[in-house]
Structure formats: structure tokens, C-alpha cells
Amino acid sequence: MMERISLKVNIGGVELKNPVMPASGTFGVESADYLDCRKLGAILPKSFTLNPQQGNPPPRVVETSCGMLNAVGIQNKGLEYFINVTLPFFETFDTPVIASVSAYSEEDFKTIIRELNKTKTALIELNISCPNLKEGGKAFGTSAEETYKIVKAAKSVSEIPLITKLSPNVTDITEIALAAESAGSDAVSLINTFLGMAIDINTMRPKLGNITGGLSGPAIKPLALRMVWQVAQKVKIPVIGIGGIASGADAIEFLLAGATAVQIGTSSFAEPNIMERIISEIEDYMREKNISDIHEIIGGLKIG
Amino acid sequence: MMERISLKVNIGGVELKNPVMPASGTFGVESADYLDCRKLGAILPKSFTLNPQQGNPPPRVVETSCGMLNAVGIQNKGLEYFINVTLPFFETFDTPVIASVSAYSEEDFKTIIRELNKTKTALIELNISCPNLKEGGKAFGTSAEETYKIVKAAKSVSEIPLITKLSPNVTDITEIALAAESAGSDAVSLINTFLGMAIDINTMRPKLGNITGGLSGPAIKPLALRMVWQVAQKVKIPVIGIGGIASGADAIEFLLAGATAVQIGTSSFAEPNIMERIISEIEDYMREKNISDIHEIIGGLKIG
Amino acid sequence: MRSGVVLANESIGGGYHHMIVNCPKIAEEIKDGQIVHIRVKDGYEPLLRRPFSVYLYDKKAGTIEFVYAIKGVGTEMMKSFKPGDEIDLLGPTGKSYTLKEGAKKIVLLGRGVGIASIISLGASAADKGIQVEAILSGKSPEKVFGGKALQSPTTTVNEVYDIDGTSDVENVMKILRRTQEEGGIDQIFVCGSKRLGQLAYDFANEHNIEGYVSLEERMACGIGVCHVCVCKTTKGYQTVCKDGPVFPLAEVYG
Amino acid sequence: MRSGVVLANESIGGGYHHMIVNCPKIAEEIKDGQIVHIRVKDGYEPLLRRPFSVYLYDKKAGTIEFVYAIKGVGTEMMKSFKPGDEIDLLGPTGKSYTLKEGAKKIVLLGRGVGIASIISLGASAADKGIQVEAILSGKSPEKVFGGKALQSPTTTVNEVYDIDGTSDVENVMKILRRTQEEGGIDQIFVCGSKRLGQLAYDFANEHNIEGYVSLEERMACGIGVCHVCVCKTTKGYQTVCKDGPVFPLAEVYG
Ligand SMILES: Cc1cc2nc3c(=O)[nH]c(=O)nc-3n(C[C@H](O)[C@H](O)[C@H](O)COP(=O)(O)OP(=O)(O)OC[C@H]3O[C@@H](n4cnc5c(N)ncnc54)[C@H](O)[C@@H]3O)c2cc1C
């Protein structure tokens, strides 16, 4: 009945076959055993830093009502490992790879990006919003000026289109998004985790080694969706929606709110191949609604 | 075995027999049919404004994962009704009554407080943090300066101790709390709801008549707890913890984080007498841990 | 909150389940058209109670009955309630339908699962010897229920369907006209359809008949404190859980 | 994810349940000491899978077995799994215990529910004719299980308890010494207690024995991508779900 449907979207000049990709920190080479990386819109492995880092002391996870707190603190093997091991592994799939980069200074960001320029990395996501680092990430992402400065610096050296990942722990996320945009970011992704906490009443101690951690999962979906909607109205660059997405219907809410693509994090833990299901649920919805191009959904929220 | 345990706490000079009270907007005269108001630490009916107001268009509620969005918009019968009907009704119980006041200007706040001065209202909670009002509430509560100004103005006329209710939709809630404190607030309560949104993918429209609404319930507990902990470390005035509390254990987490009292909102909807259960669960915990005074719990979080 | 014990909970076709619950306290207090809020599960998923009309009650036996449509997560869970299960009920809440002193003939108009709201009223009216003209509307015969519970010498049940066109406004209006001509209607009660509500209002207005409608809105507290369940009325926003669910037709459609 | 069908799920006392699941794919791949992550319920409450050691497996029958302790919300829900229920399993994941080429005698040290981790290894060793000295420790006899599953001519099972003091460090050390004296121990495997792990490490170190410990940490992904389940080792933070749960004793206690 209907012509072939198209789920293709474009982020910073890179065409994705569909708008569904993993959220950083919830996907790695091991994930490839549980789903078909060829089916994803993009591949986005965990954030890495210039040098390997150990991350925070355990416990690093607490389950909460319809969500979880994590305080991993970006344990990773550093830039070199990413370039020599992670990237080559994922380049075997016919899917753009996005490098999620974390750093503690403009200089580190620049150093990393210069090295990535030499690779086939399709897009770079600047993680300036991790709540689990004492310095760096947090400071940048919660101030519009800092965001502008860091994105500007990154952009000045990058030959790869940039996505800036925003923190939800701010009064007005649109301000930060606009700062990233005016500094030259090619897209924004939001949101990173919400800073939270849990206490063990028996030991009277924090349940996380790091005291606080980042809340993710279905619990935060309404907040993430609101922020995506607010930002999408303000910026002209593509918005990637993140936060609690666990079904095709959830993903469609974000697309309607104005997201050009979505990232799936926590819900992959319970269901490692959930992204494949989400893609096919989006297709089902489009067929049912007789929508042939996903762009008819993006920003399609009707108000009034 | 153990001497009688004491749950008594003091907020702004007012002694409460225990630290458990309702959160504004989730409790009213009808609640008295479902629980014993004499058992509560305080009674706190819905926020009222100077003049009656109709609130937002329906639908006003959406259930979300472990939470709910509301966009009531402070539908209420105004100051006069509060003084003539609500207050006299609740004064028949041997429990301090807290008046939750919402207003759109310093002048309105002052007018209301001057009238309350003539009543037996034990405490006033300044609701400068409702996310469901286009003007007023939101603006005050998300800026430290505005918070300072409004609390200062309120304090200048109030003969009743003031609690300032804080918004979580800010970058640094401790700044706002400190502003309230230095303006003379006798306590702070936090948090009000988080601004969120939900979309009906079939109609492609927002699920709330007001487009956005406030997220409450267990979903947000980790975020509220973190904020209470942060604020309790910074201010000297008592902190009242609010957000997703649904059990004695949850309440104890907030007390350990530094709250002197707690408010229970959304979870009363499923269980209208949940506050009585929470009080007795706190008592059980104290007995089990051999704690005779609740002040041994308040701020008792051990770190390091 | 009251504890009830499930006595029966079975599919009756059309996507409906019929549940009988032993709960003497609610049975004692319940009035026609009032609602009861069922907690479908402990914990936070789902977080809120689900409101239902009490379809029938037996004050002597201490039982109340529901007919519910499977809609989503909550009613899905209710399907699995088994005889013997204890369930958590809040209510009854809200305004009931009231039969006018000296009423001789009333009309009940129910559509779909909204029929559940008017059946006990029909039974009460019949008990008092009041003539009842019931119009039960639905997509198809499976979607209509309650006819049997209304059986009485003074009651006429008209089932009307979309599939054969009998549920059309014109046909329903024809039944109303006939009923009015056969002897004046004293009151009209309607639930389950905006279209039927409007029709009832227009008709009641024309013939100066007292009329009531029972409304639905998503709820949170169920007891009138939170103001999320409001509907627009001539008196401003009123809560469906406490000021309603039953409203004068004129307040809603006037 | 693999689908399994519950064959049996019964209390075995001591707060433990024993569950047998048909899942040929996992049974085929599973190695001693590996773990399987059970999704106790669809939806978000609870959000995460629960990790369990595979207690026993039968590759021919296509079955795997678990012994689990009721701890909280997830294991409470697992109690209600009934024969015939389909459950969602992820795994096996993680490093297994490995029997050294030419090993003649091994020691198994398990405490509490940690015993579940070492039983299949004991069975595998016995199958290969390796002598097994098993020390199964618990608060009281009800808290110890698996002895029967270890029965074999080449296996000695020592059950030790807190209530009679036999689980004391000194007594366990005595058993270890005796075993060592009766002919050298080639490998030691331990699970379920930090104290026993430390003891095993000290003993293994002293006698230059290869030793392994299986650890527990709260998990999220279960496959090695999220890094929440780390434990501190001499090599830095390693993931229990992928780099573990089995680690050389020296990496953990060294
Ligand atoms: C006063 C009153 C009386 C009622 N009486 C009955 C009755 O006797 N029998 C019966 O079957 N149902 C009755 N209902 C409706 C019933 O409460 C809902 O069908 C039920 O709450 C759905 O729960 P769920 O978890 O299955 O659906 P959800 O998963 O919550 O929702 C499923 C879908 O239905 C929609 N929906 C659910 N409830 C409502 C509602 N109240 N208004 C608008 N949309 C809704 C949701 O938006 C969603 O699209 C009554 C409702 C009210 C307010």
C-alpha cells in the first residue's frame, strides 16, 4: 500500500539510516554480541578521556524507583585504546561511529579531537555534562559561558562535526543549548543524568561510593522530554533526545517534541537488543499512521 | 527497655510532635476523613492566592513511570475562604496549621501575610516555586535575587515564622536556599515539583492541558534527597524535605540527609493515611536502633 | 481505605470483565452513581488508583459489583484478580444520582462501559415502582451489558448499536420522543458519551426535564483535595471525584 | 537474551529456593562459576536484572539450576515463578573456574548462598576423577546446601556451622591443613565470604597453591559495558560480570 518508509536523518552532515543510537556509557564492544550493530542509526561507545582513568570507588550503582543512580566516573582506557581497539572494532559495521569525549580542560579536548581528526570517526559528542566528576565535565556543562568557551575551542580544531551533550542540572537548559549552538556545535544531545543520591538507613551511609550519582531510566523521561521540547524550539541545529526511552512510543514522543534522533541508555541493561525493537516499533507507528518520512514526525507536536 | 522516644522537632519556634506533614496541594479538609489529623506533625492545606483562581485547563494529570505530572495551576478559593473555612476547620485539631501562600507580586504576598497575622496560623510556607504558573511563582523561585527580594518583603510584614519552598528546577539550589535564609526565612522546604512533559503519540498533542506540568512521586526521590543534603550542609535554618517519600525508610533517608521534617505528597493519593504509617515506621526504626530522640537521626549521615 | 475480597472476576465478552467484591462497608454506604477507587497493585507501577462506577450492589449480602473495560496497565492487572484475593478500595466517593421525590418515569442513557454507572440506579428506580426506559448503546451487541440486571415489569430496555445504525442520534431521539409521548419523563440520566450527553441535554431542555450526566476524568486523590480531575462547568472547574461524577446536565452542557 | 522455561521452583529451607530451568542454549554454553542474569519482571520495577550463579547444569537435558536466597523485591518475585512460566535470561556471562591440567586434589570453600557458585565445579572435578575436599559453611545446618549434589567416591564434604563453632577460622584452617597433609592441594576455590577468602588466600599463599575467588557486586548491564560492578583488584577496578566473577585470589587479596 505505502511506498517504502524512510527513517533517515542527518546530524551535522552525517546521514544516519535511522534515528536510534546508544547513549554513552551503556554500550560497548560486548554489546555487539547482543544486537546487530548494522541496524543502528549510529554507534556510540562509552566516553573516554585523554588518559586511562579508574573511575569512582564502588558501589557505583543503586536501583531506584523506575530508575538507577550510577557513579562510574568514566572509568575508561583512554584515547589511545579508543583509537586502536574500540574504533577499529566498530568500523567493521556499516554504521557511523560517534566518539564521546570527556576532558578536564580545553587543552585536553583539543588534543583528543586532533587525534580523532586522523580517524574515521563520524561525529564527536562532547560530554561536558557528566555529574560524576568533581571537576571538568560538570563545571563546563552547567554554565552557558563555560559551554561556549569549550565548544568554541573544540570547534576551532575539529574537522569532525560536533555534538554537545547537555546537563539537565541547570535552571534554563535552552541557554546552554544556545551557547553551544553559537559556539559552532553542529548538534546538541540531551540530557545527561540528573544528580541524585540514596542513603542506606541501616548503615546511615550513602549507597554510592561517590556519595552522589546520576539518575537515569524511565523515572526521568518526563523531565528529559520537556527539556528536549524547550531546546528544540530555540536552536536551529539538530537535537538528539536522551532520557528514559524504553519503547518506540517513548522515542516517538521525543521526535514529536523536536528531536532529530534519540539515544537509548539504561533500558538496554534489561534488554540489550532493545534498540532493534525500538526501531521496528517506530516503523510500525509510521505504517499505521501512513507516515512515509520520519521528518513528518520530528517536531510534529501539535499545540493549541 | 527504652525510655519513651521523642519525635518532636522545632520549625521556626513552632514545636511539632513529629516531623511528618502533608505537602501542599495533596491534602485538604476531605483528608480528615481518611486519617487522624491529631497524629500529624503539622497540617498544610493547598496553596491559596489572594483571590480565587480557576487553575489550568484539563487534563491536569498524567501518570508516568513511578511518578505523575500535574498541572493544576493552584485552583483555589482564595485567602478569604482559607481564613473563614479552611483554617477554622483545621484549628479543631491539636496540630499546628501551616498556610501555603502563592502570589504574583511582593504586594500580594504582603497583603496575604498581613491578613494571616490576625489568625492562629502557626507557620507560613511561601510557595515561590510552583512550575505551573506562567508568571510569579516560577520566576521568584528560580533566581536567588528574586527569592531574596520576595522573602525579605514577606518577612518585613510577617509576625508568623516563614518557610520558603524551593524549586528544584535550578542549577544550584543551595544558592537559592542561602538567599532565602539571609532574607530572614525561618526554614526552607524542598522540593516543589520538577517541570516535565508527556505527549500522546496518537493525537500528537501534549497530554496536559497546560503542555508542561510538575513531576512528583517516587521517581524524583533521589534528586530531592540530593538537594536536601546539599542545602542542609549550607544553611543553618531547618530544612523540610519533600519529594517522593512513600515510607518510613524514605522519610529517614531525608532526615539523615539533614531534614528536620518531611512532607508527604503524591504517595497520599494511593494511600490517604500513609502519613500515619510513616510516623509509626519511623518509631519502629528508632526503637530497633535504640534511638530515643529523633535529633540523633537528623543530619546523621555518615560519610567517609 | 477498605479491604474487599474478590468473589468473582470474569470476562463477559466485548472486552469487559465483571467483578463481584465482598466489602460490607462500601455496600452499606454506596449510593447509585458513586465511584470506588481500586488500587490495582502495591508499589508505584502504577502509582495511582483507578476509579470505577459501582455497577450493582447488594447491601444485605455486603457485595458490590463492577464492570470494567480492559484499557491499559491497571485494568490488565485487574484481570488477574482471583476469587479470594484481598483488594484495597477507596470510597465510595462523589455525588450520586438522586431520584426526584414522586418521580414516575425516568430515562437512562448509557453507552459502552458508561452503562456501568446507571444500572444500579435503574434497579433502585424499579424497586420503587418507577418506570424506567433504558437506552443502552454500544458499537455492537457484545459491547452492551446490564440489560438483564434491569429486568423488571416496569422497565423497558432498548439496546441500540452502531453496526445496525440503531444508535444514531435520530433513532435515540425517536425513543426519547416516544417515551415522552407515552407519559412525561421526570428525569434523564446519562453516562458514557458526549454525544448522548448533548442529545439528552437538548431533549431535556426542550421538554423541561431534570437531567444528570456522569462524567469521567483522570484522577489522582479521588477524594477532592488535589483538583486534577476537573471538568469545565457553568460554575467553573469542578472536581469529578467529589463535586461529580454526577452533574446536572445544564452545568455541563449549558 | 534467552528464554527459559521453569521446571521447578521450590523452597529448600533456610530462606533458599531451588529453581530448575530448561534452557538448552545456556546449558550448552555454561561453564562452572559463570553467571546468568534473570529478568524478574517486565517493566521498570525493578528495572535491572538479577545475577545468579548457575548452581548445577545438565548439558544433555538442557537444564540449568539455581539456588537463591530471598533478599528483596526481585527474589521475592522469583518465588512466584511457577513450572511452565517462561523467563528471560541473559548469559552465561563472566569468567569461569578452571581446573588446572593434571590437578589431583582441589578444595572448595563456600559459605551461605555463595555455595551455589562452587557446586557444579565440584561435580565437574569429581567427574574427572579429581579429589574434592569441600567445606560448606553457614550459620546453621539449614543455611548449608549442595552436599548431596557433591556426593562422589572421591569427594569429602565438610559442613561447618556458626552455631556449633565449627565454622571458625581455626577449624576451617585445621581442615585445610589436614587436606594438605593428606596429599597436596592443587587448587582452592572460594565463594561467599570475605573472611573465608582471606583465609584461603593466606593458606594458598603459604603453600603456594593456585586459588580463585568468586565475587559479588551489584550489576546493571551484566555484559561488561557499564562498569558499575567493579571490584578493587591489584590490576585496578575490574568488572565482576565480565572480568569476574572468578578472580585469582592474589588479585583480590594480594
Ligand atoms: C468517575 C469514573 C467512573 C468510571 N467508571 C468505570 C467503569 O465503571 N468501568 C470501566 O471500565 N471504567 C470506568 N472508568 C474508567 C477507568 O477508570 C479507566 O478505564 C481506567 O482507569 C484505566 O486504567 P488503565 O490502567 O487500564 O489504563 P491506562 O493505562 O491508565 O490508560 C489506558 C488508556 O486509556 C486512557 N484513559 C484511561 N483512563 C481514562 C480516563 N478516565 N479518561 C480518559 N482517558 C483515560 C489513557 O489515556 C490511555 O490512553 C471510570 C472513570 C471515571 C473517572
Ligand SMILES: Cc1cc2nc3c(=O)[nH]c(=O)nc-3n(C[C@H](O)[C@H](O)[C@H](O)COP(=O)(O)OP(=O)(O)OC[C@H]3O[C@@H](n4cnc5c(N)ncnc54)[C@H](O)[C@@H]3O)c2cc1C
Ligand atoms: C556474581 C553474582 C552471583 C550471585 N549468585 C547468587 C546465587 O547464586 N544465589 C543468590 O541467592 N544470590 C546470588 N547473588 C546475589 C543476588 O544477585 C542478589 O541477592 C539479588 O540480586 C537480590 O535481588 P533482590 O531484588 O531480591 O534484592 P534487592 O531488593 O535488590 O536488595 C535487597 C538487599 O540486598 C542487598 N543486595 C542485593 N544484591 C546485592 C549484591 N549483589 N551485593 C550486595 N548487596 C546486595 C541490597 O542492597 C538490599 O539491602 C549473586 C550476585 C552476584 C553479583
Ligand SMILES: Cc1cc2nc3c(=O)[nH]c(=O)nc-3n(C[C@H](O)[C@H](O)[C@H](O)COP(=O)(O)O)c2cc1C
Ligand atoms: C552506567 C551509566 C554510565 C554512563 N556513562 C556516561 C558517559 O560515560 N558519558 C556520557 O556522556 N553519559 C553517560 N551516561 C549517561 C547516558 O548516556 C544518558 O545520558 C543517561 O543515562 C540518560 O539516558 P537513559 O535514561 O536512557 O539512560 C551514563 C549512564 C549510565 C546509566
Ligand SMILES: Cc1cc2nc3c(=O)[nH]c(=O)nc-3n(C[C@H](O)[C@H](O)[C@H](O)COP(=O)(O)O)c2cc1C
Ligand atoms: C496534584 C499536586 C498539586 C500540588 N499543588 C501544590 C501547591 O499548591 N503548592 C505547592 O507548594 N506545592 C504543590 N505541589 C507540590 C507538592 O507539595 C510537593 O512539593 C511535590 O509534589 C513533591 O512531593 P511528592 O513527591 O511527595 O508529591 C503539588 C503536587 C501535586 C502532585
Ligand code: FES
Ligand atoms: S482526583 Fe483529586 S480532586 Fe479529584
Ligand code: FES
Ligand atoms: S554490570 Fe555492567 S559492567 Fe558489569
